Amino acid sequence: MNLVPHKDRHPSTAHRAQALADRMYSEIYDAIMGLKLGAETKLTERDLCEIYHLPRHQVRQVLAKLEADGVVDIKANRGAFIANPDEREAQEMFELRTFLECALLEKIAPHLDAQACQRLADMVQEERLAWRTGDREGWIRLSAQFHVELAKLSGNQTLVLAVKKYVSRTTLMISGNHPMASGSCSFDEHQAIVDALSSGDSEVAVERMREHLQHCATRTPQKVHRVDLRNVLGTKRS
Numbered sequence: 186m187n188l189v190p191h192k193d194r195h196p197s198t199a200h201r202a203q204a205l206a207d208r209m210y211s212e213i214y215d216a217i218m219g220l221k222l223g224a225e226t227k228l229t230e231r232d233l234c235e236i237y238h239l240p241r242h243q244v245r246q247v248l249a250k251l252e253a254d255g256v257v258d259i260k261a262n263r264g265a266f267i268a269n270p271d272e273r274e275a276q277e278m279f280e281l282r283t284f285l286e287c288a289l290l291e292k293i294a295p296h297l298d299a300q301a302c303q304r305l306a307d308m309v310q311e312e313r314l315a316w317r318t319g320d321r322e323g324w325i326r327l328s329a330q331f332h333v334e335l336a337k338l339s340g341n342q343t344l345v346l347a348v349k350k351y352v353s354r355t356t357l358m359i360s361g362n363h364p365m366a367s368g369s370c371s372f373d374e375h376q377a378i379v380d381a382l383s384s385g386d387s388e389v390a391v392e393r394m395r396e397h398l399q400h401c402a403t404r405t406p407q408k409v410h411r412v413d414l415r416n417v418l419g420t421k422r423s
Contacts, residue, residue: 202243209237210247212418217256217267217357218329219322224269224357228257236419253346255354268354275358278351279402285348286332286398287391290378293338294387301338302383308334309379312372328371329356355401374400 216222233244248265251257259265270278308331315323329352336348374397381390 202239205237205239206243206247209233209239209244209418210250213247213251214254214256215322215326216418217251218326218353220325221322222267224267226267228265228267230264233418253350255350256357268357270354270358275355276402278355279398282348282351282355283395283398285344285351286335287394289336289339289344289348290382290390290394291387293335294382294385294390297338297382299383302379305331305334305379305382306376309372309375312375316372324371325356328375329353331371331375371397371401 213222213228228248230241230244230248233239233247234241237244248257248259252259252265256268257265258268308327312324312327312331315321315327332352333345333349336345339345374393377393378390378397381387381393
């Protein structure tokens with residue numbers, strides 16, 4: 186008699202748990218980037234277990250993934266908190282971003298085709314539309330995603346992960362006090378980069394990126410605001 190191993194008896198249970206873990210990751214990441222969860226908010230494991238009906242080890246796996254993304258800091262004997270980089274770290278991150286992303290443009294510019302440039306242009310238009318319609322969360326998300334999409338064009342997954350981490354972490358600092366009515370909007374600067382790439386001028390593209398990141402670095406970090414996790418997470422149930 187062939188016995189099915191215990192771990193394989195109920196694959197639907199494992200799939201459901203993984204789906205909940207994926208949902209937890211997406212909801213927390215979106216809530217952080219959309220500023221629904223402010224800097225230094227504690228992500229209490231017990232609360233997250235109850236909200237998502239997940240065991241503690243899976244909650245910890247999700248928190249570790251968010252830490253790798255740069256949006257959560259896990260502190261020994263204290264738990265997980267929404268990242269709140271200080272001024273010195275911010276300066277160092279923007280220096281690193283400038284180095285990485287300018288080198289990235291030099292790498293990808295000679296190989297971009299019209300289709301890739303059009304995808305970038307479409308993303309900029311989505312970002313512009315989100316700003317015009319008052320969709321702050323969409324605007325912030327698309328603004329950050331533009332840089333990640335550029336990294337994906339390199340075909341280097343390690344570079345993509347590095348860019349995502351530092352883009353996410355710096356976005357937490359600059360988006361909180363960057364009003365939607367501001368005259369200097371990310372999509373205008375992104376469009377200038379795309380225009381330079383479309384014309385095949387890598388030098389101008391690099392200069393536009395450098396200027397863009399310098400502008401980002403001068404924006405005021407967000408102020409800390411704390412919320413109840415249950416008011417933000419796990420509210421979208423199918």
